Amino acid sequence: MGYAIETDGLAKTFAKAEALKGIDVRIPAGTIFGFLGPNGAGKTTTVRLLTGVLKPSGGQARVLGLDAAADSTEVRRRIGVLTETAGNYERLAARDNLVIFGQLYGLKKVAAVERAGELLKFFGLEERAMERVETFSTGMKKRLLLARALIHEPEVLFLDEPTSGLDPEAAHHVLELIKGLCVERRRTVFICTHNLDEAQRLCDTVAVIDAGRVLAQGTLKELEEKLWSRAEVVVELEEVNARVAGAVSNFAAEGRGIETAAGREAGGSEGVAAAAAAANILRIPLRSHEQIPDLVAEIVRAGGRIRAVQPVKHSLEEIYMKLMGGGGDELAKH
Numbered sequence: 061m062g063y064a065i066e067t068d069g070l071a072k073t074f075a076k077a078e079a080l081k082g083i084d085v086r087i088p089a090g091t092i093f094g095f096l097g098p099n100g101a102g103k104t105t106t107v108r109l110l111t112g113v114l115k116p117s118g119g120q121a122r123v124l125g126l127d128a129a130a131d132s133t134e135v136r137r138r139i140g141v142l143t144e145t146a147g148n149y150e151r152l153a154a155r156d157n158l159v160i161f162g163q164l165y166g167l168k169k170v171a172a173v174e175r176a177g178e179l180l181k182f183f184g185l186e187e188r189a190m191e192r193v194e195t196f197s198t199g200m201k202k203r204l205l206l207a208r209a210l211i212h213e214p215e216v217l218f219l220d221e222p223t224s225g226l227d228p229e230a231a232h233h234v235l236e237l238i239k240g241l242c243v244e245r246r247r248t249v250f251i252c253t254h255n256l257d258e259a260q261r262l263c264d265t266v267a268v269i270d271a272g273r274v275l276a277q278g279t280l281k282e283l284e285e286k287l288w289s290r291a292e293v294v295v296e297l298e299e300v301n302a303r304v305a306g307a308v309s310n311f312a313a314e315g316r317g318i319e320t321a322a323g324r325e326a327g328g329s330e331g332v333a334a335a336a337a338a339a340n341i342l343r344i345p346l347r348s349h350e351q352i353p354d355l356v357a358e359i360v361r362a363g364g365r366i367r368a369v370q371p372v373k374h375s376l377e378e379i380y381m382k383l384m385g386g387g388g389d390e391l392a393k394h
């Protein structure tokens with residue numbers, strides 16, 4: 061698969077601050093990428109390098125196969141950007157904001173008007189198209205800024221904190237729209253955010269950045285596998301008898317026993333890694349989730365009656381916290 065965005069050792073040093081210390085990211089075309097990290101991590105600096113606003117101090121950034129610094133004019137024609145500080149012309153009507161931007165991007169007036177109409181419709185602003193932006197809610201203004209970033213049909217869209225300052229409902233609305241944009245048009249979207257729930261719902265892949273370094277990147281599943289060496293599954297049974305407990309502990313990841321909430325232990329006395337919420341619910345460590353079907357077969361063979369089987373999944377928030385809490389260094393090279 062082709063990459064829409066690639067960086068190699070991308071670095072930026074300001075007068076004093078080493079804002080980016082050489083980052084390598086790969087973003088497949090047509091996917092949504094989440095760039096996550098605390099304030100000051102280097103997210104906005106990265107966006108500014110990728111969009112040709114800043115020149116790197118080291119390394120390279122390629123967008124759509126072009127050098128973001130050397131070919132910045134061409135890059136800017138093919139990308140859309142919503143910066144952290146973007147604002148509309150408040151005194152102008154929503155539609156005029158879009159038409160003016162369209163013309164700045166080289167669209168003829170007629171084409172700009174037509175495109176503005178489509179976007180206003182898509183973003184649910186059609187009825188207010190002729191009203192001044194100063195009368196709009198924060199969510200509506202943000203939607204208009206998004207529409208503006210799309211006026212010239214960009215192939216790649218950069219969104220720096222697109223939901224900051226929005227209430228949860230408005231934020232949700234904006235996110236749904238962003239998702240629609242990517243799915244329909246096979247557009248690549250690069251989103252900076254520190255809203256992890258948002259990123260989990262929206263993004264195909266993420267990278268976590270802190271103090272100018274990428275700590276880890278990949279899909280949620282890839283990050284989970286790297287950070288937690290073993291998988292786990294929770295099995296709820298009608299009853300855990302000795303036969304079932306025996307079968308399960310033979311199966312469970314080596315050298316570990318199984319424990320129920322009642323504290324009963326069946327097999328392997330040391331390094332008890334499995335705990336459970338109730339006597340009939342087992343939390344079982346495995347080498348991988350691919351063992352689940354065999355485990356289930358084993359339990360059934362032992363006469364166990366299964367009510368539910370749930371692989372343990374970690375949220376992006378847990379992944380992020382684990383990376384931020386250290387242990388991220390060995391993952392930096394991915």
Ligand SMILES: Nc1ncnc2c1ncn2[C@@H]1O[C@H](COP(=O)(O)OP(=O)(O)O)[C@@H](O)[C@H]1O
Pocket residue numbers: 074075077078079097098099100101102103104105106
């Ligand atoms: N123009 C600039 N001049 C000097 N330092 C800057 C400039 N822009 C960003 N920085 C510094 O670079 C670091 C990364 O900032 P930034 O990329 O804005 O982080 P983020 O977007 O992740 O919050 C911060 O320490 C910030 O103070």
Ligand SMILES: [Mg+2]
Pocket residue numbers: 103104105144220
């Ligand atoms: Mg920022």
